[in-house]
Amino acid sequence: MGSVTVKGRKISCGEGPLLKSLLDAGVFVDNPCNGTGVCGKCKVRILKGECSPMSETEHRLLSDNDAASGIRLSCMAEAAGDVELEVLQQDRKGKVLTKGYLPEFDRDLYEDGYGIVIDIGTTTVVTALIDLADGAELAASSMVNAQKHFGLDVLTRITYEYEHPEDGARRLQEAIVHSVNDMIKEVCREAGVRAEDIREIDVAANCTMTHMFLGVDARSIGRSPYKPVFLEAKRFPAKEIGIEAGENTVLYCLPQVSAYIGADIVAGAYVCGLQDTQKNVLFIDIGTNGEIVLASGGRLLCCSCAAGPALEGMNISSGMRAADGAVEDVRITEQGTALTTIGGKKPEGICGSGILAVLKELLRTGIVKKTGVFIKKDKLSEADYRYPMLRMDGTKREFILNEDPLLIVTQGDIRQVQLAKGAILSGFTALLLKAGITMDELDHVMIAGQFGAHLPADFLVGTGILPEGVKEKIAYVGNSSKTGAYMALMSQKARHGMEELAARMEYMELAETENYERIFTESMIFPGF
Amino acid sequence: MSTKEELLKRLSDGVVDMEEDDVAEAAQEYLDAGYPAFDGIMEGLVDGMNRASQLYEEEEYFVTDVLLCSDAMYVGLDILRPFLPEEEGNSKKKGVIGVVEGDTHDIGKNLVKIMLETAGFHMIDLGRDVPLRKFVDTAKEEQADFICMSTLMTTTMGGMNDVIRLLEEEGMRGQVKVMIGGGPISQKYADKIGADGYSQNAVEAVKLAKRLLDIA
Numbered sequence: 001m002g003s004v005t006v007k008g009r010k011i012s013c014g015e016g017p018l019l020k021s022l023l024d025a026g027v028f029v030d031n032p033c034n035g036t037g038v039c040g041k042c043k044v045r046i047l048k049g050e051c052s053p054m055s056e057t058e059h060r061l062l063s064d065n066d067a068a069s070g071i072r073l074s075c076m077a078e079a080a081g082d083v084e085l086e087v088l089q090q091d092r093k094g095k096v097l098t099k100g101y102l103p104e105f106d107r108d109l110y111e112d113g114y115g116i117v118i119d120i121g122t123t124t125v126v127t128a129l130i131d132l133a134d135g136a137e138l139a140a141s142s143m144v145n146a147q148k149h150f151g152l153d154v155l156t157r158i159t160y161e162y163e164h165p166e167d168g169a170r171r172l173q174e175a176i177v178h179s180v181n182d183m184i185k186e187v188c189r190e191a192g193v194r195a196e197d198i199r200e201i202d203v204a205a206n207c208t209m210t211h212m213f214l215g216v217d218a219r220s221i222g223r224s225p226y227k228p229v230f231l232e233a234k235r236f237p238a239k240e241i242g243i244e245a246g247e248n249t250v251l252y253c254l255p256q257v258s259a260y261i262g263a264d265i266v267a268g269a270y271v272c273g274l275q276d277t278q279k280n281v282l283f284i285d286i287g288t289n290g291e292i293v294l295a296s297g298g299r300l301l302c303c304s305c306a307a308g309p310a311l312e313g314m315n316i317s318s319g320m321r322a323a324d325g326a327v328e329d330v331r332i333t334e335q336g337t338a339l340t341t342i343g344g345k346k347p348e349g350i351c352g353s354g355i356l357a358v359l360k361e362l363l364r365t366g367i368v369k370k371t372g373v374f375i376k377k378d379k380l381s382e383a384d385y386r387y388p389m390l391r392m393d394g395t396k397r398e399f400i401l402n403e404d405p406l407l408i409v410t411q412g413d414i415r416q417v418q419l420a421k422g423a424i425l426s427g428f429t430a431l432l433l434k435a436g437i438t439m440d441e442l443d444h445v446m447i448a449g450q451f452g453a454h455l456p457a458d459f460l461v462g463t464g465i466l467p468e469g470v471k472e473k474i475a476y477v478g479n480s481s482k483t484g485a486y487m488a489l490m491s492q493k494a495r496h497g498m499e500e501l502a503a504r505m506e507y508m509e510l511a512e513t514e515n516y517e518r519i520f521t522e523s524m525i526f527p528g529f
Numbered sequence: 530m531s532t533k534e535e536l537l538k539r540l541s542d543g544v545v546d547m548e549e550d551d552v553a554e555a556a557q558e559y560l561d562a563g564y565p566a567f568d569g570i571m572e573g574l575v576d577g578m579n580r581a582s583q584l585y586e587e588e589e590y591f592v593t594d595v596l597l598c599s600d601a602m603y604v605g606l607d608i609l610r611p612f613l614p615e616e617e618g619n620s621k622k623k624g625v626i627g628v629v630e631g632d633t634h635d636i637g638k639n640l641v642k643i644m645l646e647t648a649g650f651h652m653i654d655l656g657r658d659v660p661l662r663k664f665v666d667t668a669k670e671e672q673a674d675f676i677c678m679s680t681l682m683t684t685t686m687g688g689m690n691d692v693i694r695l696l697e698e699e700g701m702r703g704q705v706k707v708m709i710g711g712g713p714i715s716q717k718y719a720d721k722i723g724a725d726g727y728s729q730n731a732v733e734a735v736k737l738a739k740r741l742l743d744i745a
Contacts, residue, residue: 155682155683155684156683158684159683159684162684162687219684222631222682222684222685223630223631223632223682223684223685224630224631224632224633224657224658306634371590371591371594372591373588373589373590373591395587395588396587396588397588411588412588415588415591418591422593509633511633511634511635511657512633517596517636517639520593520636521593521596521597524591524593
């Protein structure tokens with residue numbers, strides 16, 4: 001058989017109509033009627049080469065002008081030899097607000113029906129139902145990733161695959177697919193939409209989650225040289241992995257860059273316009289892994305820093321999830337310690353943003369020194385307002401955040417946060433060094449992610465996760481992973497843009513970076529006051 | 530002119546205070562004054578490093594602080610070492626250290642190596658992502674007394690077990706002590722795979738090595 005060339009890309013062309021070859025090759029063609037010759041939407045213009053003669057259906061559905069300019073319906077026309085063509089889509093412009101920043105973009109994909117966007121996080125999964133006609137979000141749902149039974153972090157789940165080589169990957173897949181099916185059911189019920197009417201599901205996730213969602217062996221991600229089985233975008237019938245939607249519902253998984261820079265980050269970088277900015281823009285998603293992308297001088301550099309779970313309130317002696325009663329802000333003055341808790345409830349523990357708030361104050365008041373160590377109690381006069389706030393547990397120093405119930409911050413807690421801060425700041429510093437720019441030359445710092453959204457700029461620079469100099473440049477973009485999946489669902493251009501972006505992003509392995517240990521060590525130093 | 534004691538104190542303090550320049554200056558003055566390099570190393574630099582590890586144990590210093598101290602110590606060592614009368618390395622106990630295959634996180638391993646060297650062990654550092662076989666081969670070639678392995682990842686810890694099995698196959702297990710450490714490692718895991726010991730941090734690692742090798 002012949003070949004088909006689209007936008008300079010040559011794809012192989014099998015038997016049957018052009019539409020099939022195009023879809024098989026991952027080229028999106030709008031075809032609401034699934035190629036039955038009813039809707040007339042799957043227009044292509046033949047630029048070069050010969051096709052089968054015009055069918056009755058095409059004569060009926062295409063105008064004379066269309067026919068004269070070489071336009072055919074791809075569900076009818078078959079190639080007779082090599083063909084070059086372009087896919088025609090109606091350009092639509094629109095702007096819809098979802099949670100998080102959404103740039104203006106062309107909506108050029110579907111004209112009707114429904115779509116689903118999913119952000120699969122290691123901890124939380126977010127699903128939204130979208131009306132494809134106007135781009136409106138009809139319903140949204142979020143739940144804890146059911147894979148948590150196999151471990152809280154990606155490495156533990158990968159270890160599960162190592163320990164269960166026969167069925168580990170399958171069981172992890174079943175867990176997440178089951179969650180996704182539940183959420184699809186839920187959003188459809190809420191909006192009164194039939195799951196069969198879902199035309200496409202777009203998924204952004206980190207690389208491990210994408211592998212596990214598709215049932216692909218993720219073990220190689222967990223060991224040096226950290227090489228995933230696949231990185232490219234995937235597009236195939238959703239039912240193939242057990243998704244319960246329509247018979248023809250398509251699943252699209254956004255492209256990825258490396259084992260630790262996944263589709264969620266590609267999506268976020270695209271949402272922030274890193275692909276075509278002329279400025280120096282840094283994108284950062286703060287979580288258990290801090291992923292950073294820097295756009296500078298036409299290059300896109302990225303890295304991932306293992307921050308550990310401290311910033312999410314884990315591994316902290318008085319840590320808790322961000323729920324009612326969690327300390328989320330604090331002010332330490334000569335009058336004492338004033339706490340703000342979620343829901344204004346009695347303090348029960350400290351959540352991730354809370355531990356940063358506490359640390360910022362401890363640094364500001366000199367209770368914790370630049371090196372991260374508590375000031376010695378016996379160096380303070382008893383009249384000092386800080387004196388009663390410190391206590392000794394043997395030789396170990398602790399800060400009393402609250403008396404009843406007793407909430408303490410230990411030296412170990414500070415060290416956990418310090419490690420996270422050091423990891424993120426070292427990534428930030430290494431990328432700037434690699435790009436050859438200084439902090440002052442940065443134009444924007446975009447903070448993404450659910451957790452980042454709860455971190456005010458003064459927490460971030462007050463604890464030295466980011467340098468003081470970028471404080472005024474910080475902007476928050478919310479769940480940009482989900483927003484990116486949304487753009488991919490609505491726009492062919494965005495989809496191509498993300499695939500191009502993913503291919504352009506240069507991954508930097510921090511551990512292999514020259515002088516990394518030195519950079520990391522210096523990044524551990526807290527800001528001094 | 531400073532006395533020997535003053536210079537030794539400056540060497541020691543320079544290490545504790547992470548001041549490379551101070552250490553370099555003091556080391557040079559110390560040599561120029563004609564004092565023996567060996568004392569400068571042991572009573573100056575190593576003394577400082579021991580004080581730093583004491584501070585680490587008391588939680589005053591953190592991993593990265595100790596690394597900075599060691600940077601300062603090595604600056605001094607580079608200056609003093611060429612003036613040691615002769616290698617007395619043969620009497621030292623020999624250890625092979627590395628991060629097991631599949632893992633590239635080596636900051637913890639580096640710290641353990643520094644502490645062991647400071648304590649007088651001769652350490653052969655295989656680096657990170659070390660093929661398991663290499664631990665055994667190196668231990669054999671070098672006639673090492675012990676092997677230290679670390680990993681930060683649960684996905685790679687199984688490699689430690691494999692090394693112990695390889696040692697058994699080679700009939701070397703009786704001659705080589707095995708100590709392990711790292712984020713996901715525990716005493717329980719050490720017992721499970723039959724390692725001779727586990728240490729939670731670098732200071733503990735020195736104590737463990739001394740205990741395993743019967744050094745007072």
